[in-house]
Amino acid sequence: MTLTTQILLSMLSLLVLAVVLGAVLFTVVSNGTLDRQYQLRALGIATTTAAMPEVRTALAAGDPHHDIEALAKQIVAAANPSYVVVTDRNGIRYSHPNPALIGHKLEEPVAVLDGKSHLGFDQGSLGLSANAKAPIFGTDGAVIGEVSVGILDTREQDDQAATMWLIAGFSALVLLLSVGGSLLLSRRIKRVTFNLEPAEIAFLLQEREALLHGIREAVVGLDDDGKVTVINEEARRLLKVEETALGTPVAELVPEGRLRQLLTGTLDGVDQVVLTEDALLVVNRMPVSVGGRSIGSVITLRDRTEIEGLVRDLHSVQGLMEAMRALEHEYANRLYVVDGLLELGEVEQAKSYVAQLSTTSRSLGEGLRSRIAPPELAALLLAKITVAAEQDVEIEVTSDSRLERPPALATEVVTIVGNLLDNAIDALANTPRPRTVTIHLDDAVGVFISVRDNGPGVPADQIDAVVVDGYSTKDTRPGMRRGIGLALVARIVHGAGGTLDIFPGPGGNFEVWLPAAPDATNQTGTDDD
Missing domain, CATH: 3.30.565.10 (Histidine kinase-like ATPase, C-terminal domain)
Structure with missing residues (x-):
């Protein structure tokens, strides 16, 4: 595969994995938060209803005028829950969305006889709902009934579906931008590497190392700051460089004199002769530029002593x-x-x-x-x-x-x-x-x-x-x-x-x-x- 394809596939694989995991995690957290929000909303309605004096008075009197059912309908219309069910402590219903069930006893026991509110999901006669139950207290402080408020799960699913569509749209946008960024990055890398593929770059590097250290002619490469980027063994021998020279200014590798002036470019000329303590060297220094931009220089030294x-x-x-x-x-x-x-x-x-x-x-x-x-x-x-x-x-x-x-x-x-x-x-x-x-x-x-x-x-x-x-x-x-x-x-x-x-x-x-x-x-x- 070409370098562009490798970069694109690698980036897409990582991004798809990250986006999918992020979407799943966000969906789970969002759904959990939404569940909690619906339960707290139901709890607020149930607590408010249980605290209404009209509900307490009517429930304590046995609701002879069916006031509780009318109040429940008003609350459903105002707060928009799915249902508001009021029962006494024995579980007898005084309000219900299905009028046929009013006066009948709950299938499950009354949950608030402990005087506390309860949250959860309830599989009632209308279906699964986010449910909150709040106790109704009498004038003596005893629990005389229960208010059960629920919001059907179908409403929550609609909200969850809207959230998931938002997440999917955001994920698609991220992937689209990532593909564009990957293509731009690959083009930049290709331009910097002169349109060479990784295998070609590796081959050129091996060739360079073999050529650099295999020839008998001394070669030193410098960057624009005069620091050594390449030096072979013959150059180390002629210049008597033993320590690590890479990254060191060439002026620090040789003593003051004509040789240093030629290496640093202070003196110019072709086939310049330098006489060191034990050798006669012929020095050439050539500037190197790529695309009209200087990238340093290359110095060659030939031992002409013999x-x-x-x-x-x-x-x-x-x-x-x-x-x-x-x-x-x-x-x-x-x-x-x-x-x-x-x-x-x-x-x-x-x-x-x-x-x-x-x-x-x-x-x-x-x-x-x-x-x-x-x-x-x-x-x-x-x-x-x-x-x-x-x-x-x-x-x-x-x-x-x-x-x-x-x-x-x-x-x-x-x-x-x-x-x-x-x-x-x-x-x-x-x-x-x-x-x-x-x-x-x-x-x-x-x-x-x-x-x-x-x-x-x-x-x-x-x-x-x-x-x-x-x-x-x-x-x-x-x-x-x-x-x-x-x-x-x-x-x-x-x-x-x-x-x-x-x-x-x-x-x-x-x-x-x-x-x-x-x-x-x-x-x-x-x-x-």
Whole structure:
């Protein structure tokens, strides 16, 4: 059955049951009240008749002039009871609607000899009636007779029938209004539920739950007040939400920062990059409206940490390949020179040229390796020097640079140096020559890294913005997101308990200090002693 039919039948069943029970109860109570009213009416007439002096005097004298019958007829005409019967204490009738029974004795004993009035229903010669009997007292206070007044049951039945018709009409009106109300309610429910039946709603709910908690992408649903209405397990993991989040404002689930601004809608944009303590997230926030009315928004978060790491590793490999290509090109040119000298017969000159090249190339690599203990860092510097030379940028490692012990955060140091050098090389792309980048390394107290270039530098009003994840003034490279390098450096430095200082231009100037590991400090003290 459709939702409309179910609502209509359910409402009608309940209403019919309630109306029928109410009608029956009201009829029973009404009939009982009507019975009591007729009995009290008869009692009033009987009591009044018994108190009439004419009735008392005539009954005490034996009613020689038949005055009691005449008075009874007057009372019936005035008060409209069905009958008024007056008897003496022995039950002899002095008045009766059937004149033939006057002077005859009652079939039942006189009920008022106890001096009290009596109410009830009496099955007399005229039929069933609501009856009241009142005693007639003589001058000495003794009971000398009885007045019996009755109202036939046929009159009461007519009144009861009129009442029942009223109840039936009222019940029918209630049922009619209920049917209309049920139809209106069902139409409203159908409109709210987009004309979906209960089975369809249940199926959609099951689908939603399966989809929401089955996908690996994080999903958060918000209402118009910014409170969480839906959140799946992946979103809980990425946002580190452990407590019940439903009904909680999303601003209370994450700390202050760029992520909160994106989740609350303070910042807009598609595929916005956010760097958290342990993940790189791509955030999208889309408003949701139904029928032109806003019902909230949906937030999706994608964990791109591993993919972004692979992309950056790939670019690092490509950088090394570019460096090898540049070296290959350079060595090819040198071989051409050697070959030309040999062709010309200048053997000694060729030997001298080869010796000079060998000394120069070996001195650059050996010079770096002798001062920079971590081999991966020395290799990185050598590759960056070669790649930068291809772009007409000179990278100079200061002569007093020293990194004699592999730092505890060797991988982090390589990441910091690589990002700072990449930013410096990119900053010099469209600047006039000469283009120079100077890097200084020192591990006297912790690890100190300084990278400077003669480019435009960072404007003073943008110093705080450049370390925000997603901020970049450069064109996007295919397959790689911008605005990550300096944010990643800032996160590594902050996690290690170090400092990152950025100085305003002209000229880029970045200084990083990382504290030394405890074991490295102790070892240093031992060597000094």
